[in-house]
Amino acid sequence: MRRDVRLQIITEAIERLIPGAIPARISVQVVEDVRTGSQNTWSGDADALAAAVFTALFGxxxxxxxxxxxxxxxxxxxxxxxxxxxxxxxxxxxxxSAPWYPARPGDLVHVCYERTDGLEAFGETYIVGDVGDGLMNMQLLSHSLPADMAEDAVEKLAGWFTTEASDDPLYEAWFAAGSERLTVVRDGRPVHVGRAQ
Structure with missing residues (x-):
């Protein structure tokens, strides 16, 4: 199981309050400004504060x-x-059994990946095309890997779900990345929105 990307974004926003700080060393203290002499405080790390904000917003x-x-x-x-x-x-x-299944030519498929120890979160977008004989392909349109990343590293990370000819071009992405990391857009409208978006 991985964390919801919204929680990750909140955590990273808190960590960026101190530019250049090491995230594991950040702690947060909330102080009630009480001029009567007693003062209430809350202390915790960035993850605990992010979880409290997330819970208030989304449950x-x-x-x-x-x-x-x-x-x-x-x-x-x-x-x-x-x-x-x-x-x-x-x-x-x-x-x-999804109401939008099967994929159609022109469908856009976005896959998102969570941050890992060595890499920031990124996404990639594919387009489904018709290659004839009832088969479709899925080609990489773009990715959000850093522009200064070495080309051989980009080739290892992006385009994993490219298919040349398949009767079900979404199958591999659905099973390997998981439905919660996929968004499918058809005719300009999202027909499937994963929770990790």
């Missing part, structure tokens, strides 16, 4: 669910065959 934070493949891999590691198959079958049912 309790719920982690972003891992992709069906990640959940299946975790169950495979424990030898749980039912636990390995269940997320794959559930993921297939969620995709194929």
């Amino acid at each position: 309790r934070p719920r982690p972003i669910e891992d992709s069906p493949l990640a959940r299946a891999d975790a169950a495979k590691g424990t030898g749980d065959l039912v636990g390995e198959l269940a997320p794959l079958l559930d993921g297939d049912q969620q995709l194929t």
Whole structure:
């Protein structure tokens, strides 16, 4: 499970209050200005304050669910065959029963990735195209990786879900990234919006 990107944004905004600070060393203190002599305070780290703000705005934070493949891999590691198959079958049912399914030429597919230890959060956008004989492709349009990143590093990180000819170009992204990290736009309107956006 991963954190909701909205909670991550709030946390990063708090961390940026002190430019150049090491996020793990930031603490927050809220002080009530009481001129009567007694003073109430609250202290915590950036994560605790971000969670309080997030809860006030959106309700309790719920982690972003891992992709069906990640959940299946975790169950495979424990030898749980039912636990390995269940997320794959559930993921297939969620995709194929969606009211906007199947993908159509012209659909835009955005995939978002959370921040990791070595990389800031980024996204990439694909377009679905018709390649004939009932097959479609999905080509990378753009990504938000840093402009100064080495070209070979960009090639390793962006474009993973490019397909040349498939009867279901969304399938790999849906299972590997997970539905909560995908947004699908058709004819200028979002038809699927993942929670990680």
